[in-house]
Amino acid sequence: MISHNDSMHILIADDDEDDRTFFSEAMMELKMNNKLTLFNDGKDLMDYLANPDIIMPHILFLDLNMPYMSGFECLKGIRADVRFKDVSIAIYSTSSSEKDIEETFVEGANIYIKKPNDFTKLKKVIKEVVNINWQFHSSGLNKETFFFSI
Amino acid sequence: MKLKKLYKNTQIFKIALGIAIVVVGYIASVFYTQMRGLDSSVDLITNSTETQLELEKILSTISMYESNLRGYIITKDESYIKNRFLRRGEIDQNILKIKELVASNPNRVKDIERLNKLIDHRFDLFRETLLLSKSKYFDSVIFNKKLQESNSFTESMKTFVYKTINAEGDKIKVHNVNHQFELEDSIISAFLLVILTLLILLLSFNKTNVDVVELKKANDEMKFLNLSFTNAEKIAGFGHWKINIETGLYTFSDNFYRLLGEEPNAFEPKLENLNKYIHRDDLENVIQSHKDSLISYEPTSLTFRFVLTNGEIKYIKSVGSFTQNSKGEMIKTGVNHDITEQYVKTLKLEESNTELKSINEELESFNNIVSHDLQEPLHKIQMFISRIGDNDKETISEQGKTYLSKIGISANKMQALLIDLVNYSRTIKGDKVFEEVNLNDIVNVVIDDLSSSIDDKKAVIEVGSLPTIKGISFQIDQLFVNLITNSLKYSKDTIAPQINIYIEDIGIDEFYNDKLILDSDYHKIVIRDNGIGFKQEYADKIFMLFQRLETSPKYSGTGLGLAICKKIVDNHHGYITVQSEPNIGTTFYVFMPKEI
Numbered sequence: 001m002i003s004h005n006d007s008m009h010i011l012i013a014d015d016d017e018d019d020r021t022f023f024s025e026a027m028m029e030l031k032m033n034n035k036l037t038l039f040n041d042g043k044d045l046m047d048y049l050a051n052p053d054i055i056m057p058h059i060l061f062l063d064l065n066m067p068y069m070s071g072f073e074c075l076k077g078i079r080a081d082v083r084f085k086d087v088s089i090a091i092y093s094t095s096s097s098e099k100d101i102e103e104t105f106v107e108g109a110n111i112y113i114k115k116p117n118d119f120t121k122l123k124k125v126i127k128e129v130v131n132i133n134w135q136f137h138s139s140g141l142n143k144e145t146f147f148f149s150i
Numbered sequence: 151m152k153l154k155k156l157y158k159n160t161q162i163f164k165i166a167l168g169i170a171i172v173v174v175g176y177i178a179s180v181f182y183t184q185m186r187g188l189d190s191s192v193d194l195i196t197n198s199t200e201t202q203l204e205l206e207k208i209l210s211t212i213s214m215y216e217s218n219l220r221g222y223i224i225t226k227d228e229s230y231i232k233n234r235f236l237r238r239g240e241i242d243q244n245i246l247k248i249k250e251l252v253a254s255n256p257n258r259v260k261d262i263e264r265l266n267k268l269i270d271h272r273f274d275l276f277r278e279t280l281l282l283s284k285s286k287y288f289d290s291v292i293f294n295k296k297l298q299e300s301n302s303f304t305e306s307m308k309t310f311v312y313k314t315i316n317a318e319g320d321k322i323k324v325h326n327v328n329h330q331f332e333l334e335d336s337i338i339s340a341f342l343l344v345i346l347t348l349l350i351l352l353l354s355f356n357k358t359n360v361d362v363v364e365l366k367k368a369n370d371e372m373k374f375l376n377l378s379f380t381n382a383e384k385i386a387g388f389g390h391w392k393i394n395i396e397t398g399l400y401t402f403s404d405n406f407y408r409l410l411g412e413e414p415n416a417f418e419p420k421l422e423n424l425n426k427y428i429h430r431d432d433l434e435n436v437i438q439s440h441k442d443s444l445i446s447y448e449p450t451s452l453t454f455r456f457v458l459t460n461g462e463i464k465y466i467k468s469v470g471s472f473t474q475n476s477k478g479e480m481i482k483t484g485v486n487h488d489i490t491e492q493y494v495k496t497l498k499l500e501e502s503n504t505e506l507k508s509i510n511e512e513l514e515s516f517n518n519i520v521s522h523d524l525q526e527p528l529h530k531i532q533m534f535i536s537r538i539g540d541n542d543k544e545t546i547s548e549q550g551k552t553y554l555s556k557i558g559i560s561a562n563k564m565q566a567l568l569i570d571l572v573n574y575s576r577t578i579k580g581d582k583v584f585e586e587v588n589l590n591d592i593v594n595v596v597i598d599d600l601s602s603s604i605d606d607k608k609a610v611i612e613v614g615s616l617p618t619i620k621g622i623s624f625q626i627d628q629l630f631v632n633l634i635t636n637s638l639k640y641s642k643d644t645i646a647p648q649i650n651i652y653i654e655d656i657g658i659d660e661f662y663n664d665k666l667i668l669d670s671d672y673h674k675i676v677i678r679d680n681g682i683g684f685k686q687e688y689a690d691k692i693f694m695l696f697q698r699l700e701t702s703p704k705y706s707g708t709g710l711g712l713a714i715c716k717k718i719v720d721n722h723h724g725y726i727t728v729q730s731e732p733n734i735g736t737t738f739y740v741f742m743p744k745e746i
Contacts, residue, residue: 095522117532
């Protein structure tokens with residue numbers, strides 16, 4: 001298991017450059033001792049994950065609306081591969097439509113985050129999500145706790 | 151009543167008539183045999199009388215001969231014995247006649263034979279007496295003896311004849327008595343026959359009369375029905391037809407011709423004559439299906455086009471089925487229905503349906519644009535505002551800070567509007583699944599979701615026991631979110647908001663737009679607050695799209711929240727009303743149907 005003191009490997013796939021910047025800036029400001037890897041779209045992410053020599057990521061933040069390969073397709077692909085069974089997947093999207101929430105839940109995402117409109121809130125979200133006791137969160141997972149509310 | 155019913159039953163009447171005819175026949179035959187009996191009685195009597203007469207004639211002839219002989223003996227005058235003396239011919243004729251008359255009676259025949267012999271002997275005696283009287287050796291002793299013998303023989307012959315005559319007389323007497331009885335019987339029979347015949351005739355006449363009246367009534371009704379049917383056909387655009395499969399003859403109704411744009415009976419009702427009216431593309435199928443059915447006796451249902459002589463096209467639905475007529479012949483009857491109007495309407499409906507679908511799809515994509523594509527740049531704007539606010543707090547002028555905060559407020563407002571627009575469009579969309587919705591569960595979740603604003607306002611929400619209704623879960627959720635948010639938003643600064651949610655019985659005179667609302671049909675859900683309220687005259691306005699009563703920036707709003715509520719309640723076939731008083735508070739009443 002990963003203890004909070006260990007360095008965590010966090011991935012984020014988002015086609016929006018600004019959102020990637022916000023995310024990395026927030027991580028920096030939080031001064032967390034974690035490794036962050038950024039991907040410009042779903043295809044980038046999947047190509048990276050296909051490499052067997054990578055350091056196994058702990059948390060993956062996944063935007064849904066991306067060109068080439070949507071976040072939803074990535075989610076399906078990752079959940080179909082037993083290598084990534086311990087990777088926690090956080091959906092990270094502007095949309096909060098019922099349909100998106102339901103479908104990603106069914107396909108095995110661990111948490112659904114609506115992108116905050118405030119930088120302070122963003123930092124709060126990242127901090128909380130990274131510090132979640134994933135084992136506990138996943139065992140009691142249901143549709144009510146799936147949607148992350150700040 | 152029962153008798154009347156029996157009387158009305160023609161079947162029973164037929165049976166009665168049959169029995170009556172048998173009885174009359176029987177009585178008539180009895181009468182006939184009686185008449186025949188009478189006839190033979192009369193014959194018998196005539197026969198006996200004639201026999202008697204002939205016998206008397208014989209006796210008188212013999213007596214005449216006797217007296218003639220006596221005259222001769224006394225006077226010796228030859229003239230007594232000259233003429234007609236001892237001529238057997240006359241008597242033989244009598245005997246012959248008697249023999250004929252009594253031929254049926256063997257005893258009597260024997261009697262007559264004996265009489266014949268007696269007569270022979272008497273004639274012998276006559277001749278002997280005559281000879282003795284003429285003899286030259288007249289011996290009076292012998293002569294007297296002969297005369298005496300003759301006399302006694304005549305007597306015994308007379309006795310014999312009278313015995314026979316009497317026997318005939320007795321027979322006549324018996325016959326007479328029988329005749330009397332038979333005559334009486336016959337009279338009774340004849341009388342009965344006449345009475346019975348009269349009775350049957352009367353009943354039959356009456357029954358026929360009644361039947362004729364009923365038949366006429368039925369006929370009139372039939373005529374009226376026929377007329378109504380013809381009219382109905384005209385009005386409804388029906389035409390009917392039939393074919394007798396045995397004879398192959400078709401019948402077309404008047405309106406059948408009219409549907410073809412022709413006058414009734416414009417042409418002979420034949421299948422071939424229809425060919426030119428049926429659309430070229432439909433012709434083969436129609437004729438084939440019809441002909442096949444005439445073999446299989448399967449009902450047909452065909453839709454095809456008639457092309458009228460003026461070029462007009464009519465859509466026809468023709469259904470046909472088989473029955474047997476009273477002669478047991480197979481008949482196919484059918485109805486042609488002009489469905490042109492319907493067909494055109496259906497086409498139009500299909501068109502509008504397709505249009506509606508594409509509009510719906512457009513709405514869907516609009517929805518996506520609003521919910522995602524528009525929110526993304528907005529999200530970016532908000533993020534950058536917060537970045538500037540955080541990082542460059544010190545370097546921005548006071549005015550710049552004010553502007554920045556105004557931009558932030560506007561961006562938030564825009565976001566709220568986008569969310570409401572999405573919500574509103576979701577309430578108009580088609581996919582509405584009605585399910586059991588427990589209102590208490592919904593309200594609890596909503597309160598939980600709104601907990602931060604509730605805590606901010608220090609609001610107290612009391613929820614009573616609410617029913618379970620049939621509804622669209624996410625819409626009911628939205629309804630309570632909007633109503634509670636509304637109450638929180640328009641609360642007074644001075645006191646903590648108090649919101650009560652409960653159900654109430656519906657009074658006996660509650661109306662919604664002149665429609666009486668009954669407690670048996672609806673749940674009445676009350677949402678009451680102690681907020682700023684408004685003047686009751688604006689009650690209708692608040693449910694309209696983009697209508698806002700409060701314009702002060704303190705009360706932010708999109709003007710969509712209550713319009714969404716109204717739409718949701720409409721979707722559930724319910725009603726929403728409001729009662730408000732400035733500074734006292736506002737109460738919303740939601741009426742939801744108990745059964746859908």
